[in-house]
Structures are given as structure tokens and as C-alpha cells.
Amino acid sequence: MSSVAAPSASGPLQAAFKLIATADPDLIEIVTLSLKVSLSAVLFACLIGLPLGAVIGSLRFPGRALLNLILNALMGLPPVTVGLLVYLMISASGPLGIFQLLYTPAAMILAQTILITPIVAALTRDVVAAMHEEYREEFDSLLLSPIQRAIALLRDARYRLVTVALAGFGRAIAEVGAVIIVGGNINHVTRVMTTTIALETSRGNLELALALGAILLSLALVINASLMGVARIGVRTGA
């Protein structure tokens, strides 16, 4: 059978409940890896995308329009293309082959980071640009340098940027095209929720696949709710 044992329940929802209720160890392993990979990717994407978005959103410099265009286009990167590019880079015969990253969680984090950094950067840019219009005069009167402005805007927009990070997370946790190529969907090593769903679908275990989909959706719901909750409390207390 598969790595996740198909529960003998009627219907995908019952199957989902059964998998959760019995705390299926393989399911827990897969969910944990999914979260580890996608949350790490969000972390890296924020490290790159937040400053980049803030700079593009608040500064005027030559080539900015072109950069905007590229950034917008990159938001539509197909995961399978990212997977292929990363594969060619980290394959044993690729330029980064010596690091032996292929078929490891690190490779999956790398691919998802590339996939969602443009999303985080572009959305940050929009948030920051809107806010910059509001604060421009105040900044001028304080004689802030461009970098100081970008930092101030990022800080002030931090709760709205939670939504930006969540958009990136949603894209990362849901994609299968990139991680299945660079991770290889190896049981107990690089198998995540989406690759398991793809595998079970290909095995014709449609109910189990649907059950896993329901669990993935619930997970996304819980994570979104908790982060949005944090943001709301933050706004209210003005922290």
C-alpha cells in the first residue's frame, strides 16, 4: 500500500477525519515536512522580498518601471518551470551539483523560495507605495533618507505585510510542480502533502487523495486564522 494507509471509511471526509483522529504517523511526517518546507520558503522569501518591495515601492530610480514589469511577470512563474530550472542548477551535472542538494528538503525550500519571492516583493511594493503617498510630506519634513523611508514604511505596514506573507505561503504550500521535480517525492525524505495527493491520485486512490486535500485545506485555514489573529491583535493594541 501507500505510505499513508488508506483508511477503510466511506467517503473522503470520513477518511480525512480517521487519518487525523488516529494521528497516522506517516501523515504527521508528511504534514510536518510540508510545513517545514513552505514556512522556510516564506521566511527566505520575506527576507529578500520585503526589503526589495519596500525599495521599489518607495524609491524612484532608473529602470524601476522595467523592474516592476519583470516582478509582475515573475508572479506568474509556473511551478514546474521553477522546478526544472532548479533541477538543472542542482543536478549532479549542473553548476551547483557539488552541493548534492537534489532530492533533499533544502532543494524544495530553494525552489519554493524562488517561486514566491516575486509575489512577496510585488505585494510589498504595492502596500508600501500606497502608504508612501500618505506619508510623503511627513517624510520630507523629517528629512529622512530613502533607506530610512523604506524601513519606516515597512515597519508601519507590518500587519498588512502579514497578508503578503500569507499569500506567499498559500502559493508555496499548494504547489506540486516544483517540489516533485527537485524533491523526487521520496518516501520519508521529500514527500509532502501535494506530492502525496498527486501520487495517490495516480494510484487511483481518489478518496484518500481527496482526504489529504481536505487536511491540507484545513491546515492552511488554521495557519491563516492564527496569523490574521496576531495581526488584528497587533493593530488593536498598536504594538
Added chain:
Amino acid sequence: MKFIGGFMHLHRMFALLAGLALTVLSASAPAHDQRMIIQSTTSTDNSGLYDHLLPLFEEDTGIKAQVVAVGTGQAIRNAANGDGDVLLVHAADAEEAFVEQGHGVERFDLMYNDFVIVGPTKDPAGIAGSNDVLASLQKIADVSAAFVSRGDDSGTHKAERKLWSEISVDVEPVSGTWYRETGSGMGTTLNVATGLDAYTLTDRATWQAFGNKQAHQVLVEGDPRLFNQYGITRVDEQRHPQVNHADAKVFVEWMLSDAGQQAIADYTLDGQQLFFPNARR
């Protein structure tokens, strides 16, 4: 100074993020001792054969094998890039070419099973019960009954195209009409076949393990032309120095040994043996 006061916070936040990132990086850095990768066809994985074999192999040798299950064509390309230590697929000519090009050390016959044609019970081409695969395909072409092809350069796809060419049916011009190419794995192709009420060629193991058969049945079987040979090849460490050739050697030898061959024969699904060992010793 609200904005200036924020600098410290933001710096601290980014320092925290960067720290977290470093932790993540070091935690997910690959550990490569004892990592041995099999680039494999999907049927051996989808049917559960590895779930049966690999624990036995690990028990005997202490080596953990990891399986990347893709179509035969992709498995060979991945292995030719050095991204695997052992190649286990079912397309003898392509495997021999792999060895000739210097990517593999030597190809061994490992085991066999057979292909079957599955299709809807309605059977518009009237081929049920036949053991003549060429005549059956001819009937399907004659009535333009829906046929789903892998279309992905896999071992099964190569076998199927060879059968069509033997009866001189050119499927290229009719692709998209009654002949549909999924460009996907066997399981995905079977899902399409059941969805479209279409015929398809599948290896028996994947069909046996497939969970979405609906009203599809095995219609054609038993033709010697449907013989499906699996081979095993170790990736050449001279060509690809980073491969784990020591463990790969142990694995290939174990698979060809009495213990490995017996383990293959012992694997059954719903009481049916799926793979028949035939290593030459």
C-alpha cells in the same frame, strides 16, 4: 519620533528572521552518508513492490535505499545526469544505450511481468478475451475506438508504439481524435482511460494495484508480444564520480541474488504475483 524608533524593531526583526533562516538551512542540509537513490519506473513503486523489497534489503545489508519513481524515459535521463545510483526500468534497448554511452556499468535482466489491454466492459472494438494483441489494436483502429496512450517516452509507451508500428498504424495523424496522449504516468493515464471509457495498454502490476478501476477490465492478455522485461543497471562511477557506487553495487548484487529474486517472487497483491524474477545466474 515614531519612524526612527521603528528602526531598532525592524533591525531586530530582520536579525531574527535571518537567524531563523540559518537554523532552517543547517537543519535541512542534506546528510549523505548511506544515501542510495534508485531512479525507477513507476510500476514497481505504484504496485508496492519497493515497500516489500526495501525493508528486506535494509535488514540484510543495513543500507537505506530511496526511490525516485518517474517514467522510464525520465528515469534514464535523470540517471544520465548522475542523479541516481541505480537505474531500474523496463526498456531494454534504451537501457543498453545508456550503458553504451558510458552512463551505466552493465545491464542485467531482473524480472518480468506482462502488459495487458484494459478497456470498458461495453468493448466497442469487440476485443474481449483475445490473446492476439496486434489483431486487437487493429480492431480498435478500424472502429476508431477511444485509446489512451502514455505519450511520455516511458517503457510502456515505447512498447505500445512498437505494437502500432508492427501493424503499420500511424497514430501521429490521429492523435487528438480517437488516439489520446496524456503525457503522464501510468496511473494518471488509467484515470483518463476510465474517465473517457477508453482502451489503454498498461503493465499488469500497476493495473492490479490501481484503485479507480470503475467498470474497466483486462480485455487482452497472454500474447507473447506483451512480455515486459525489467532491467537493473548500476550508474558508472567513472562517468559520474559522485554516485554511491559501493551501496549501488550491493543493491544490484542483492536484487540478482537468490534472496532478492525470492523476495520479488514473494510479493503478491490480492493473492496475485505481480513480478516474476528471471535474473540469469
